Amino acid sequence: MKxxxxxxxxxLASFAIKSQSQExxxxxxxxxxxxxxxGLMPENSIEAMLNTIKIDGITTLEMDTxxxxxxxxxxxxxxxxxxxxxxxxxxxDIPLTDAKKYPIFGMDYAEIKQFDLGTKYYDLFPQQVKVxxxxxxxxxxxxxxxxxxxxxxRKQFFYNIExxxxxxxxxxTNPKPEKxxxxxxxxxxxxxxxxxxxxxxxxxxxxxIIHEKYPEMKTSFLVANKKTYxxxxxxxxxxxxxxxxxxxxxxxxxxxxxHADGVKVIPWTANTLADIQKLKTLNVDGIISDYPDILVQxx
Numbered sequence: 001m002k003x004x005x006x007x008x009x010x011x012l013a014s015f016a017i018k019s020q021s022q023e024x025x026x027x028x029x030x031x032x033x034x035x036x037x038x039g040l041m042p043e044n045s046i047e048a049m050l051n052t053i054k055i056d057g058i059t060t061l062e063m064d065t066x067x068x069x070x071x072x073x074x075x076x077x078x079x080x081x082x083x084x085x086x087x088x089x090x091x092x093d094i095p096l097t098d099a100k101k102y103p104i105f106g107m108d109y110a111e112i113k114q115f116d117l118g119t120k121y122y123d124l125f126p127q128q129v130k131v132x133x134x135x136x137x138x139x140x141x142x143x144x145x146x147x148x149x150x151x152x153x154r155k156q157f158f159y160n161i162e163x164x165x166x167x168x169x170x171x172x173t174n175p176k177p178e179k180x181x182x183x184x185x186x187x188x189x190x191x192x193x194x195x196x197x198x199x200x201x202x203x204x205x206x207x208x209i210i211h212e213k214y215p216e217m218k219t220s221f222l223v224a225n226k227k228t229y230x231x232x233x234x235x236x237x238x239x240x241x242x243x244x245x246x247x248x249x250x251x252x253x254x255x256x257x258x259h260a261d262g263v264k265v266i267p268w269t270a271n272t273l274a275d276i277q278k279l280k281t282l283n284v285d286g287i288i289s290d291y292p293d294i295l296v297q298x299x
Contacts, residue, residue: 024156024196026218027059030286031295032160034062034269035077039125039291042085042118044075045133046144053148053157057296060158060198061145062268062288065138065184067175072109073138073187077164079103079173081115085122089114105173109137125290138184142191160198160220160288161188163206177205185214200244204236211238220244220266229257242266244288247279255282273298 033055036048049061064077081102083094094102104112118133136144142159149156163184165174174180188194200220201207207219220242223232233239239261245254247267258265264285270276271290276298279287289295 024158027158027286030060030158030160030264030266031058031292032060032062032266032286032288033058033292033295034288034290036061036063037290037292039127039271039289040293041129042122042131042133044077044135045117045131046136046141047118047131047133049141049145050148051129052292053145053154055292055296058157058292060160060286062160062162063138063141064162064164066104066164066173067180067183068104068109068112069106070108071183073183074104074109074112074135075138075141076104076135079105079164079169081112084124085117085120087116087120089116091116091119093120103173105175139187139191142187142193146191146193156196158196158198159193160200162222163199163201163203165201165203165206167203167205177203177209181206181209181213185210185217198242200242207240208237211240218242222268223249225249229254233261233263239263242285244268247275247287250279250282250284252282255284259283270295 033052035043036045037052041048041051044063052058052061063075066074066076068074080100081094083096083099086094088094113134116132117135118131122128163180165177165180170176188197198218198220199207199210200222202222207221210217210219218241221236221240222244224246242264243258244266247270250267255265266286267279267284268288269290270279270287273294276287276295280298287295
């Protein structure tokens with residue numbers, strides 16, 4: 001009886017995904033703006049996404065998600081509000097001693113939204129345009145991008161959405177993976193963008209759940225280790241749509257083995273023209289970069 005119920009749920013989820021999204025073919029080469037293109041604009045912001053979709057040749061917006069205390073899907077990378085590039089609601093620095101004072105999972109979104117994401121100088125990305133903004137909800141980000149696409153008659157962009165969670169963070173910096181996936185998929189299905197979403201994670205649990213409960217969804221396994229291609233696939237337990245290794249892991253052998261399995265290889269985060277061109281000679285299926293402007297220059 002339990003098996004039949006699970007099967008029905010999976011079929012209904014698959015039907016919802018198929019019926020709620022338009023058919024969009026995945027790019028032959030997925031040119032992805034890491035955190036929306038944080039080399040140019042404040043990371044994971046709506047402003048970064050809207051700036052990047054103006055760059056001819058970019059196909060995909062890469063971003064990170066956390067869950068707030070009140071169950072909202074927030075677009076941000078760090079477990080805690082970062083002293084490196086965020087300011088308090090009254091415009092003051094967050095002291096390094098308070099680096100773990102503001103956990104995303106421990107704050108309601110209304111409070112998170114008051115912090116300034118985009119005006120503090122960020123020495124890692126000195127070219128970044130400064131603009132006062134905030135950590136957005138995934139729902140609001142999707143609305144803004146889809147609205148811009150429609151208004152300006154742009155091609156449909158893909159969303160590569162990472163679940164920021166870990167087993168050690170369960171109940172501390174993130175909910176259990178089942179809850180995370182449910183909240184994330186609720187947004188994706190409500191916004192009718194499932195056909196052009198990839199869900200990626202270092203936490204294999206979330207994409208294993210996606211693979212089981214939402215088999216029509218595209219998944220990507222993020223890795224940064226010394227394991228072989230075969231070991232990473234065995235660890236995950238299924239062949240994902242994409243294997244996304246740190247770019248230094250990529251070699252000709254890895255790409256050939258992945259392609260033989262029908263798995264795409266999209267490395268992260270290559271930021272120089274030389275490194276991007278080197279990866280392209282290895283026949284990768286896309287590249288994630290902080291600098292979308294440099295990424296599209298590479299031949």
